[in-house]
Amino acid sequence: MRGEARHAALACSALLIVTLAGCGGGDAGGGGTPAPPAESAKAQAGEALFFDQSLSASGKQACGTCHVPTRAFSGDPVTDHGLPVPLGGRNMDLPGFRNAPSLLYAALTPAFFLNAGTPTGGFFRDGRASSLAEQAQQPFVTSFEMANADATEVLARLNASPATLKLFVSAFGSAVLSDAQATLADIGAAIAAYEAEDPDFAPFSSKYDLWLEGKATLTAAEQNGLALFNNPVKGNCTACHPSQRQGYSDHALFTDFTYDNIGVPRNWNIPANTPGATSPISGVPLDYIPVQTNVPADAEYTYYDMGLCGPFAPAANDPNPRPSFMTITTLCGNFKVPTLRNVAITSPYFHNGNFATLHKVVQWYVTRDINNNTGNNPAPVPAGPGGNPYFTVGTPYVAADGSPDLYEYNDLPVAFDANVNIGEVPYTPPTFSGGQAPTLTAQEIDDVVAFLCTLTDGFDPNNPSAYNVPAQCAAGAN
């Protein structure tokens, strides 16, 4: 009917164009949510592969071990022995390097591209995998994860797992099993299909979503938190975690998929960060820590996780690898902006899992450069009359022994300090607001956290009390 109305409008206007009334295009819109299509055979195989621990060398690890469904498919510090990084390897004693991110909405990530020169998209926190399928293959053959020696070992384990094998053959046929590398590629494709097709990976069922749909009410604190989130001189969170749709989805994804260097403090709970580190489980040496060639000689430490510029590079067999940024030192320290959906249930936070709660994260954001009394900080910013209200003792930037570190941005070689984003709110530059006051008060931080908690999926408007939000979302939590 809408099209007919438009054509009628065109016709009547073309003939006479005398009357203005009734010549506009109509738009009724509407329509309900269609039922999700049945998952493909690939996706069904992918689900089986995702949770099949027998495909790992230890027999105890699958994708789902480090991407736990109840935690929005992110890591679980409990199973990781309290570490901010997963444990893996043949004996499940080898710690990884990065905090396992949530896989919810990961399939909506664009492939890596340079947006007017700005790195954008890609998979893994450093975008080194060109697709979800490429990313999904890697843990199978990574020594400190599922620890298969190669694709041949993966194939052998698949052949020894009848239920998974049956689904795999249903999706891909049996001929591919004669080629181990092709089999591993199809394993990646199957897992990617599972993440892309299963609605559990993109439910858009948070309280925030239902509020937009008019089916839930945000509290005053939550609404104020969203306003502060959007306010360009308060939280300014939306600058990198946009609350507006960006074109990657019909919904806001709370990430723009760009890369940023925000100077997160070094996390000494990551074993690799300690020189000569050994496994906290078995004591074996961590001989798989990469040897970096692009760490300047005057750096304080020998190993740094620098995101885009290493230490990890695109896989040799990635058919469409992103450029190598190993020598682009201005990108050292840049990590992909993660989605904030379900952030309340995906602690710890940041690529290195340095902060355990959202309150600490926001407190750190708004005071990062205030009174960080590290040893040789070339330009320490004095705290205002009230001092730093959130880090009243010490500094987040500590050395291995807990004392203030030599430099503020201690998870980055000092030669790359200029890469750290200091020009945007909520970082508090020296001359902004007198250079002394954080952009958010304690109450405002509470409100921002309250809003972030509304991004947790699974809100049932008919049973709001059953909403799965953790303790840190409770009123008064800090």
Next chain:
Amino acid sequence: MYHSRQMTRRFVLPVALLVFGIPRLAAAAGDDDARLSALQHQLEQVQAALQQLSDENRALREHQEEVDRKLAQLSAAQPQVSPPSQVAAVPPAAPAAGAAALPNTSALPNSSALPNGSALPNTAALPNGAPLPPGPVPTSDSPGGYRPLASLGGLRFWGYGEAYYTDPTSARKESQFDLARAVFGIGYQFDQRTEFNSEYEVEHAVSSATDVGEFEVEQFYVDRRLNDAVTVRAGLFLMPFGLLNEYHEPTNFYGVQRNFVETLIIPSTWREGGFNLHGSTDSGFGWNVGLTTGFDLSKWDFAPEFPTYRNALTLEDNDVAPLQATHQELALANAQHLSQYLALSYFGIPGLTLGAAVTTGDAVPVPAPPNAPIPGNERVTLWEAHARWTPARWDLSALYARGTFSNTALANVANPGSPNPLPASFYGYFVQAAYKLWQQGDYAFNPFARFERYTMGASYEGTTGPVVPLGIVPLSAAPGDYGTWPLNHDRVWTVGANFYLGQHLVLKTDYQWFQENVNFKRFDLGLGLAF
């Protein structure tokens, strides 16, 4: 004269055929009566054809005389603020009935006031009933008053451009010298009733993926004159709103830059794709009605991290105003929703132009999640009214424009804390007075003063308005780049002068004071030309 030559050629050919053809036919008739009869029949046909040609010739001569008469009227209407050369060429006289005051804020009414180089010899074909034919100097020997510098058959070329120096006196580090635009036009007259016009613009001198400039098609349309009173136009054309939009050549307005109301409230240069019918009457009424592409609210940026403008120049250039930010310029324009407009003008009293226009249509809506409630169509409406009066040496003008966006509440509610919510209404007005103070030879000096008020957000739905950050805030991600967040409304005084060097060239200067964004005050110098 061009018409006369053309008509002469068309007349000579059949006569020659008669002179040389008839004797041969007569000789053959002596042999055969039947053939004689046939020849007589053919002769009658030829005589009929001659009569038809004669009638056509008479009609064309009459039409030519009508064109000459109108052109003479136009020439008589021009001396008020014309540069001296024109005054010398056309004695000051009361404009003839049917001629009009300038259809814009023009300081140079006989220069290329029209948005194209139309060659149609029918002033009724001009948009908004504008009485002036296109081209810089309406003359009786150039059809339609257009005398392009380059012409090849029906092909015509024209152009205009402007460069200016802007010095924000409160932030001199932001001073700029810019070739704001260089525009060239190409037209082709297919026949006496049908022509094509187009304009191509390069903004800011260099246009590439890594430069700030843009290359744009500003107009691209075909006119077909249905009769003396009605012309139909189709393609990409300028919207007949206000005093400036269709007549935006630098020789046609006062001030180095265009006024704010006709930039921020009525977008400039505002064009849409579609078609219209337009014409005028001998009594001085002009009309223009059309169906065009509309606006796209999905382009609205609710979350600018930094101010989208930081001085008066970027305020005008950065497409921040409600309709600037959402117009489509026929670049893969969404055509699900179309708008319709009506523009009326009256120029029946010499020296006076009155006009008004309104457009309305549904817009491409602000994106919402799939299951979100539908707020109803988001309709964009804009109307304006303007007047211009040019008694003696004076040039007085005024304009009011107001726009509305409907059903914006849900979009604003979903974006609390936004420094840039969607307005429900916006408006602006200005009054301007100019005076031809001095003239000598080809020179003329016309000072002017203008007061204008604009607000890009007069009212809001779903929010109390923009959350305007207070105090000194970052203006960009560059460390140390701080300042105040500008307001989206202001009152502006402008004083300055246009100094004409002949009819095609103008030097301008002005100074502007802003009552709200006081740091926007600026001094400008400009060079403009049109041919």
